Amino acid sequence: MSTFAQTSAPSGLATRQEWLAILARTRLYVMVESLEPLRRAGRIGRARVLLGTLLDAHPILPIEQGELTPVETARPRGRALRRMRELVRGLGPLETLLICGTSIEAIAEWEAVLAEGYDGVIQKTWLGPTQGANTGPAVAVAAVVRS
Numbered sequence: 001m002s003t004f005a006q007t008s009a010p011s012g013l014a015t016r017q018e019w020l021a022i023l024a025r026t027r028l029y030v031m032v033e034s035l036e037p038l039r040r041a042g043r044i045g046r047a048r049v050l051l052g053t054l055l056d057a058h059p060i061l062p063i064e065q066g067e068l069t070p071v072e073t074a075r076p077r078g079r080a081l082r083r084m085r086e087l088v089r090g091l092g093p094l095e096t097l098l099i100c101g102t103s104i105e106a107i108a109e110w111e112a113v114l115a116e117g118y119d120g121v122i123q124k125t126w127l128g129p130t131q132g133a134n135t136g137p138a139v140a141v142a143a144v145v146r147s
Contacts, residue, residue, distance in 0.1 A: 029087055058080035084140065099122060
């Protein structure tokens, strides 16, 4: 049993309830660079990929309660990152802000955009090859836990 579980409650039920409370306050936002991996996964059709590629479209996909629903599509990439920043800021005070990416450049760009007006700690991590294969290059992810 972990130290966290031992100190937080005498039974696993309280620990489970604490984790469920954290998950209820968690939001995940994903912005993909290319629509092609979504097409290969059967999420969108060829016409949408072609149109999105021509328009340099970047869909912003929040995941809440396990459901993936597109909020909007922004273009170009810089505007999409700024819009994701607005969505994150709109959640109110944050307990944790974690960003992910498939490349050093994508993570650095995403961190620079989020750091404007945010004085908290921005945690960073990599997305592995499996996630990269399914999301494409230069994906930007923000995992947010509200206070």
